[in-house]
Amino acid sequence: MTENKKGGEQSPPEAVVIDSTNRPPRRPGARYVTPEWIDATLRLHFKKGHNSGVYLPPPYVWTILAARINIYVNQPPNNHQVGRLVHGVGKMQEERKILDAAARILERDRDRFPDTEAFAEHRRQWATAISVLRYPRGAVDNPHDQLARPVHPQQSIRGWTYVAREVLPDLVVFSVRGHATVRATPGNGIMKTLMDILQIIYFDEKLPSIATVCKAVSKDIEKYKVIAKTPPYDRETWESLLQP
Template identity: 75%
Template sequence: MTDKTKGGGKPPPADTVVIGSANRPAPRAGALYVTPEWIDATLRMHFEKGRNSGVYLPHPDVWTFLAARINRFVNQPPNNHQIGRLMHDVAKRQKERKTLDAAARILERDRDQFPDLEAFADFQRQWAIAISVLRFPRGAADNALDQLSRPVHPQQSIRGWAYVAREVLPDLVVFCVRGRATVRATPGNAVIKTLMDILRIIYFDEKLPSVNTVCKSVSTDIEKYKAISKSHPYDRETWESLLHP
């Protein structure tokens, strides 16, 4: 790692924030798109101001998918009503998951009663297939690695900004922690400052909550992704154990 990739630096000029593309839909009046370079420079600026020395951020290209996610929200920032409906559907899916798991346990008991004989082999296979179908995740709300699978505070579940913050946070936390950064849900933290900058770009024409309120909203997520950042990125079993201890 060279000094060129070390945390700290100045943000890019304002004209680098907007990405020109003939295929991109027209943004809302006054809206700006972000680039991976903007995310990189904003983080470096906040780390430098916070005197968080020894931070090594990755190449700006690593923020490509996060920039695309942010720009999707710039185009259509979720409002409270939309997130309220989403959370209602999430609660419905999670209630259905309990029903499906109960059905799977019944079939597991039935399967275990089959004698271990060749004559019952087809029955055992059929029951095993049925159980696997019942156990299979059904969408984001039923996926242990997705943030929607974790219940949120009732007062925040209907707020658009809280959903957006939790959607853009994972990459910021994981890559910064792996770059030896200190990441906490505190107002002065560089990741929180960057998150606030992102929220201001998305909800530039609305009043956002205080930084303390945002910190409280994402504190559990930050701790979750800090733990994930220290695990092997392809070890699903480890990830699920961290998400659902």
């Protein structure tokens, strides 16, 4: 890395406990992370991987990600919870197919009315109904949300898979934009950082091997790498990359 500190390599700092009167009681043994911890952990792992020329953003960029991780520290999703969530998502996705089919029927009906002033009100009513049928219904219809993207059936019921895919986007996008080499491989800095985060969240459970986690998130990593290289103003291209 370009921002090496004198005195040799440093170990990442311990996750810092953030006291707050608004925060629910901590799980026994739980630790919270700070933006500075995320920054230091990424830098350490990229440095150990001999990934020179990395320009990571300032620590405050990780503020939202740190807050999200700390929510999971308080309430780590378990397999049962995520399984029920994914089951509900499957039902909503089936309903989306029905709604889209109904919208196509109404589109055909609308097109039977000539596009003239005499039929303008009819066409407007049909257009309104079509718009309602196609309107997104929560996370399942939101291309930005991981629930709208397919996952392997054996992975969809695992809490750690859901959490990993939730914390990856910022890690991948900012690291790629900082010229880091990002891959879904056990030796990569992103994967080592992700494992550190999962171990903080699921500190009282046995996690799978890093190779298993790599396999679970490999498609997500490749997708976010492309997004990281897409100009922010190109919204249409960016959204198309998020489609299943």
